[in-house]
Amino acid sequence: MSDMSRIDLSSCKKIDKNLQTNIIRLCIDEISYNNFYWRFIKQNWPAILTNVSNEWECSHTWISSKLGADATINFVFLKDKIEDCLVPVTICSDKSVSSELSFYDFLNKWEKYIQSSDSDEDCNFPYLKDWHLKSQLPYYEFYHIPKHFSSDWLNEFLTENGLDDYRFVYMGPKNTCRTPFHVDVFGSFSWSVNVYGCKKWILLPAGEELKLLDQFKKLPSKINEEALRKSNVAFFVIYQQKNEAIFVPSGWYHQVYNITDTISVNHNWFNAVNIRYIWCNVSENLRKVMNEISDLKNFHNFYEQCQQILHADFGLNICEFLDILCFIAKKRLFMIEKSRGNANNGNIQCLSSMMFHLNDFHICYDLKNIYTLLKTMTQDKIVYNCKELYKKCITFISLLDQYSHQMSESTSCL
Ligand SMILES: O=C(O)CCC(=O)C(=O)O
Ligand SMILES: [Fe+2]
Structure with a gap:
């Protein structure tokens, strides 16, 4: 990033508790760093920021937008720009199985899958997850960290010490798989921006998951809205669209489903608050x-x-x-x-x-x-x-x- 932004934090203003009962969508330019910090990060409450990735390089080059037609994934550009390499993938059928696949094989498979216009659920299709593309290509500035999420001690420490970071790219073919019901690593926050497509998130306020423990004190790997309602669990459903960032608070269990083909950038992080x-x-x-x-x-x-x-x-x-x-x-x-x-x-x-x-x-x-x-x-x-x-x-x-x-x-x- 060439421009250096100032991160201005000032004393906490009183938070209006009434604002914190639903999940709000805010345009990124309409909320200051300070307000976002106290209202959402400090309150450990989710939010959606819109207009986040319009200017990102990947929003223009990884996606082809032809006038009058739906945007599509630019497979040619992706292959041109990124050398073939092994990428982490998960097969989501019953238990999530993780393995590695050649990036080009993954793209070819995905392109064929789109052309076949088969919209049936296919849980055997690989989901590219947790790819450290940024650390693999540190000089390729395909995205910028939204300043609202920039107080990130975890990646500040890891990247400056040359260690494995928590900055990821996800590529998920539509209707293929879900990210199972989970809480993020160490109990960290996450933010995730959709560069392409739509994801459905089911989010549970911290502690609500306890209502789902079985007799062996185990949580389910899959949830659905009906079962949550039956168990009297409070939850939110969010449809995250292109250019939108979701802030996932610490300790909030969630499950994510790719409604359409999706590409996203995700970080896990912690700071003074958590x-x-x-x-x-x-x-x-x-x-x-x-x-x-x-x-x-x-x-x-x-x-x-x-x-x-x-x-x-x-x-x-x-x-x-x-x-x-x-x-x-x-x-x-x-x-x-x-x-x-x-x-x-x-x-x-x-x-x-x-x-x-x-x-x-x-x-x-x-x-x-x-x-x-x-x-x-x-x-x-x-x-x-x-x-x-x-x-x-x-x-x-x-x-x-x-x-x-x-x-x-x-x-x-x-
Ligand atoms: O996008 C997904 O499939 C999962 C993302 C997620 O769990 C996260 O960002 O915390
Ligand atoms: Fe997560």
Whole structure:
């Protein structure tokens, strides 16, 4: 992205609770970063933003729009632009099975499927999911992160450290499959933009899924509206159209179905707002692992073993989680330090990897949330008993203590 946007966050204004009972569609230009942050992200409430991807490169090149005709997928361009490679696909029939397929084979199959105009449900058709196209082609700017979703500590940490990120492309042939009923990785937020086509989302407010637990405390992999109504479950149905972004809050279970052929860009992410929830999930999962292999607890490397299993099963262990917090804290502190002595105090510039400038309120808000979470972590038995983790927390707490004055003073409203 060549243009750098400013991300201006200011103190929370009182939220009108009445606005939060339905799912609202808002044009992206009609809601400021600040309002979106407090009204939806902080309230953990879904929203649809419209007019999000009209200007994206992929909206023009991956799709052919001929005057007077329906837009179609430009298979020729896709093959021209992207070299053949293996892509992750899922076959959605009964249990989701994941494998890999050549991208060109996938496109050829898809093109044939469209030409056959067979609209029957075909659950054996591959669904291209969780493709790391952006990290595969970092210089290909086929989309831009909407600024409303740009406070993303997870991908900021991962991309700047050359690690596997959570930025994906999905390509789903119509009526083929659904993404099963699930909650997102670590309990993260997700945002997803339809570049092409229409998806049907069924979204459950966090906690409603508990009404669906069976006698073995298992959740179903598939849901439908009738069954949800029978179980007295509150839910929302959203038809997401082209150029629309959906914000999926933390801990909200959902199922997604491709009503038409679809192409979407999806990110998973967390930030100051849901970091405490992510911590609860990581630590709860560690406790589960410790219980599961408790017969090995007298081995000298029991703790390391648990962390390894947690990383493999959950995707994130406590050391990695703490690394993310400390990385973000260090970056934010660096910018405060850099701007010291700078008369323009309301405008500390913090260039995140996403190329957005954070104002000083945002930086201090991020730091305050890291600070209080680190304090909570030091009181956790697992952290307290691990010398290395405990020491790292304490070091960062005392570092942040030196900035407590600055953190409490930051009140800029922009
Ligand atoms: O688009 C899909 O099929 C699934 C997307 C999803 O689950 C998400 O973005 O959280
Ligand atoms: Fe999801």
